């Protein structure tokens with residue numbers, strides 16, 4: 241037999257940190273967040289200022305290149321993206337074969353990975369220019385893929401890109417343009433989209449970003465790395481929470497609107513029920529993005545003249561939970577996704593599309609982190625483990641087991 245103690249000796253000292261709660265995986269210059277103070281900065285700029293003053297294209301530049309662009313830099317960047325404002329026709333055939341019932345995140349992840357087949361040069365990234373080039377390509381094409389998942393879900397034909405518009409307007413048009421009807425941009429909706437995308441643009445080493453970096457650390461191409469990140473974002477404990485929040489609010493509404501009952505259910509951990517959109521791994525004070533989104537929800541509902549019972553229930557739920565000892569003790573506050581789904585719904589985006597909207601917002605973060613990892617020459621990600629399985633034993637023939 242094999243001596244297990246010898247195996248143990250070979251492993252040396254291992255830090256066991258389940259869920260990487262205290263393990264830094266990289267050195268980064270992109271996003272800083274202070275969970276105790278509830279502060280978030282993109283490249284040193286406070287999120288509050290960025291959300292109020294910037295637009296999504298400018299934030300993409302900031303995350304990717306490190307500074308806010310001047311006029312020339314910005315137009316070069318925008319034109320670089322516009323050069324790729326189309327997707328190969330063959331890719332549309334892939335969309336056709338998915339059933340309409342398919343979850344848009346599954347469709348998006350598959351299409352993003354398939355993009356490599358039609359743009360094989362995106363994998364050759366030996367210089368910074370190559371990395372930026374792959375980034376521009378993906379930024380342009382990804383907005384099409386996101387719009388396609390919406391058109392698929394709604395059973396509508398695909399719209400083409402329009403280079404006379406900026407990035408968010410172009411996306412808006414690809415999503416909402418109705419054939420044979422004059423198209424008009426609604427500035428309230430475009431502004432709301434801009435803000436939501438900005439607030440989701442990066443959040444340091446979260447689950448999907450770590451996935452993108454981990455996959456990319458094997459020198460896998462950008463599109464396949466991001467496709468893996470989409471899979472991570474899909475989960476209800478991560479980006480999928482925005483869909484789960486609306487489903488929870490609808491359930492509470494159908495059940496008579498008694499929010500206290502659901503707060504109790506979460507406290508008692510009945511059927512492992514959690515208040516979706518509450519709690520965060522790092523923010524233990526409040527999520528600064530949630531504050532901005534809550535205000536944006538109020539503004540948008542007023543501007544569009546909409547009333548939504550889900551918004552009332554969300555407000556009540558927040559109030560009851562924030563006064564409850566269980567939530568206070570555990571420092572559980574609404575996170576970025578508590579109100580984002582309510583806004584998306586008001587903008588006419590179906591529930592299953594919410595996480596796709598999150599993915600579109602997070603794209604510049606994923607790409608910037610992937611680019612940084614390649615430029616820093618980070619080693620391949622390969623965690624260790626603490627083994628607790630069977631001790632060494634000899635193989636037994638089946639008739640002897």
Ligand code: ACO
Pocket residue numbers: 259476477478479481506507513514515516517518519520521522570572575576577
């Ligand atoms: N509702 C009720 N109780 C909760 C919640 C919640 N939403 N979140 C955490 N808790 C409780 C846990 O049951 C645990 O209680 P215990 O001490 O009695 O065992 C305690 O708070 C700590 O929770 P952990 O799961 O250890 O916290 P962790 O940092 O691992 O998880 C997470 C963070 C995943 C965000 C968690 O708060 C959660 O599941 N929230 C709901 C899902 C959600 O909103 N996800 C979106 C996150 S933000 C984003 O990805 C954009």
